[in-house]
Amino acid sequence: MNSVFVYIEIEDGQVAEVSMELMTKGRALATELKVKLEAIAIGHQLDGIEKDIFPYGVDVLHLADDKRLAPYSTLPHNSIVVKLFQEEKPQIALMGASSVGRDLGPRVSSALHSGLTADCTSLVIGDHEDKKADKVYENLLYQIRPAFGGNIIATIINPDCRPQMATVREGVMKKEILDAKYKGTINKLDVSKYTSDLDFVVEMIERHIEKSKINIKGAGIIVAGGYGVGSKENFNLLFELAEVLGGEVGASRAAVDSGYIEHGRQIGQTGTTVRPKLYIACGISGQIQHRAGMEESAQIIAINTDPEAPINSIADYVITGDVAEILPKMIKYYKANTK
Amino acid sequence: MKGYKIIVLAKQVPDTRNVGKDAMKADGTVNRAALPAIFNPEDLNALEQALRIKDNFPGSTITLLTMGPGRAAEIIREGLFRGADDGILLTDRAFAGSDTLATSYAIAQTLKKHGNYDIIIAGRQAIDGDTAQVGPQVAEKLGIPQITYAEEIQAIEKGKVTVKRRLERGVEVVKCPMPLVVTVNSSAPDCRARNAKLIMKYKHAKTISEMQEANDDYLHLYSDRPYLTIKEWTVQNIEVDMNELGLTGSPTKVKKIENVVLQSKGAKVITSSDEDMDQLMRELIENHTIG
Numbered sequence: 314m315n316s317v318f319v320y321i322e323i324e325d326g327q328v329a330e331v332s333m334e335l336m337t338k339g340r341a342l343a344t345e346l347k348v349k350l351e352a353i354a355i356g357h358q359l360d361g362i363e364k365d366i367f368p369y370g371v372d373v374l375h376l377a378d379d380k381r382l383a384p385y386s387t388l389p390h391n392s393i394v395v396k397l398f399q400e401e402k403p404q405i406a407l408m409g410a411s412s413v414g415r416d417l418g419p420r421v422s423s424a425l426h427s428g429l430t431a432d433c434t435s436l437v438i439g440d441h442e443d444k445k446a447d448k449v450y451e452n453l454l455y456q457i458r459p460a461f462g463g464n465i466i467a468t469i470i471n472p473d474c475r476p477q478m479a480t481v482r483e484g485v486m487k488k489e490i491l492d493a494k495y496k497g498t499i500n501k502l503d504v505s506k507y508t509s510d511l512d513f514v515v516e517m518i519e520r521h522i523e524k525s526k527i528n529i530k531g532a533g534i535i536v537a538g539g540y541g542v543g544s545k546e547n548f549n550l551l552f553e554l555a556e557v558l559g560g561e562v563g564a565s566r567a568a569v570d571s572g573y574i575e576h577g578r579q580i581g582q583t584g585t586t587v588r589p590k591l592y593i594a595c596g597i598s599g600q601i602q603h604r605a606g607m608e609e610s611a612q613i614i615a616i617n618t619d620p621e622a623p624i625n626s627i628a629d630y631v632i633t634g635d636v637a638e639i640l641p642k643m644i645k646y647y648k649a650n651t652k
Numbered sequence: 653m654k655g656y657k658i659i660v661l662a663k664q665v666p667d668t669r670n671v672g673k674d675a676m677k678a679d680g681t682v683n684r685a686a687l688p689a690i691f692n693p694e695d696l697n698a699l700e701q702a703l704r705i706k707d708n709f710p711g712s713t714i715t716l717l718t719m720g721p722g723r724a725a726e727i728i729r730e731g732l733f734r735g736a737d738d739g740i741l742l743t744d745r746a747f748a749g750s751d752t753l754a755t756s757y758a759i760a761q762t763l764k765k766h767g768n769y770d771i772i773i774a775g776r777q778a779i780d781g782d783t784a785q786v787g788p789q790v791a792e793k794l795g796i797p798q799i800t801y802a803e804e805i806q807a808i809e810k811g812k813v814t815v816k817r818r819l820e821r822g823v824e825v826v827k828c829p830m831p832l833v834v835t836v837n838s839s840a841p842d843c844r845a846r847n848a849k850l851i852m853k854y855k856h857a858k859t860i861s862e863m864q865e866a867n868d869d870y871l872h873l874y875s876d877r878p879y880l881t882i883k884e885w886t887v888q889n890i891e892v893d894m895n896e897l898g899l900t901g902s903p904t905k906v907k908k909i910e911n912v913v914l915q916s917k918g919a920k921v922i923t924s925s926d927e928d929m930d931q932l933m934r935e936l937i938e939n940h941t942i943g
Contacts (some may be wrong), residue, residue, distance in 0.1 A: 467910075
């Protein structure tokens with residue numbers, strides 16, 4: 314039976330977080346479908362990388378190792394993935410919805426004429442009945458994502474084309490080692506057979522990649538602001554509250570788009586997914602796209618001038634009022650009543 | 653100096669960014685009519701990059717290509733007001749229901765027909781779908797390289813384009829031979845405003861369908877001033893395999909659309925009074941959520 318494949322993203326010789334999360338999800342899908350989980354890692358000096366891959370339950374690791382393959386570049390990675398998929402015919406292929414996966418995925422899907430669903434928030438196996446064609450498809454991948462600016466949730470399927478491709482943002486799926494001693498096999502690819510000189514026409518002139526300085530994913534408390542915060546200056550109040558509580562500042566897409574705050578703090582389907590113990594949503598209306606990135610928070614406080622804001626329906630506490638009036642009160646009480 | 657032939661790919665999209673209450677109907681479905689149709693924001697960033705090339709390399713031309721319904725001609729006029737030279741509206745019922753792959757096929761076939769391009773620039777993604785797929789898929793179908801997540805086209809020399817990319821955690825500068833597809837991030841400079849002279853010049857620019865609908869007195873304008881006619885292409889103008897278009901040509905199908913219906917989980921509703929705020933903070937400290 315055709316396998317489930319995960320494209321492994323390599324950052325500084327390490328397996329990216331999102332790839333570990335996708336291997337975990339890929340393993341669950343493969344087990345349900347009773348097929349193998351396979352992975353493909355493309356880069357340079359990958360010796361030993363299997364130690365960080367097999368424990369997630371990967372049965373076969375395809376390795377393409379060449380000094381021209383790192384850092385990531387579209388054309389050679391595309392050629393290798395396309396050719397390998399043509400040979401192996403996976404039924405499902407998963408990639409991170411990162412700047413790598415969102416660059417590579419569409420190119421691969423175009424070359425293979427397969428469907429690709431971006432930024433999925435959930436992946437489930439299910440059947441589909443096409444009444445017009447009087448045909449039943451079993452065990453398709455339901456690719457579920459908010460659409461239309463987050464106002465609706467769409468379930469997308471690829472009935473006829475393979476592989477069924479999906480990208481998923483970092484933090485959406487949970488990462489979990491299946492078995493530290495899991496045994497898989499390695500298939501080393503002859504890079505010269507999978508690429509041509511034409512794949513190397515793009516030159517890297519400069520590259521500065523930093524570890525993310527903002528750690529909203531790991532924060533226990535998040536004070537997040539939306540369009541309703543109103544200005545860049547008002548965000549200072551959020552930073553002040555986050556600092557006294559020992560938390561981080563997050564934001565909705567509307568706040569980022571309005572230029573109130575940097576993109577690295579965006580929470581939601583097209584930002585980071587978080588699960589803090591306390592989420593304080595300030596001036597955030599709460600479109601599904603945002604809620605998809607924070608609704609698993611243990612406790613949610615919603616502060617909004619609109620008593621009907623959608624965010625209120627998932628909140629534990631709803632405060633109707635002005636952020637600029639409420640946050641100073643919270644800061645004042647906390648400072649006065651804790652050491 | 654010989655300029656460059658630039659194509660800008662743009663899309664007219666519903667403004668999904670600040671969806672108010674009137675944008676959702678009582679049954680929870682989207683009221684599209686309540687959302688204004690706008691020039692996709694990152695496509696405007698793309699247009700600005702094209703205009704800068706034109707500034708630096710006189711003789712360059714910018715053709716704005718959009719696929720959509722008849723009214724999408726609005727964004728071509730918008731592009732002309734800001735400095736594009738001409739536009740093509742690709743419009744046909746056969747495109748209805750296209751996913752990204754079928755869309756990229758139609759656009760790639762149009763570009764093959766049009767030919768004559770050095771650089772194709774598009775926004776990274778459109779705000780109604782956020783997929784970021786069409787740019788790379790067009791590049792693949794044309795068999796040319798792609799540079800995604802671009803923030804600035806820094807230089808063009810000796811047939812190669814130098815592009816600065818803004819990634820999640822840093823920047824890259826890459827050099828790529830032409831022709832190529834560049835997709836531009838919102839972190840790139842905003843598009844310049846409309847130019848008053850260009851508004852005067854192009855305010856009557858119309859597609860054939862619009863001219864027929866308008867039925868106005870200045871039809872002679874269009875024979876005297878050919879630049880006022882916005883090209884309107886259908887499947888008849890390009891070579892296509894009809895099976896690759898629209899719903900039939902789309903590998904992805906929408907199985908289900910769920911409207912987002914919220915059910916309150918019964919929040920404690922409190923006011924912003926000092927007493928309520930103190931009570932809330934006391935609770936949070938006592939149950940060790942904070943502190």
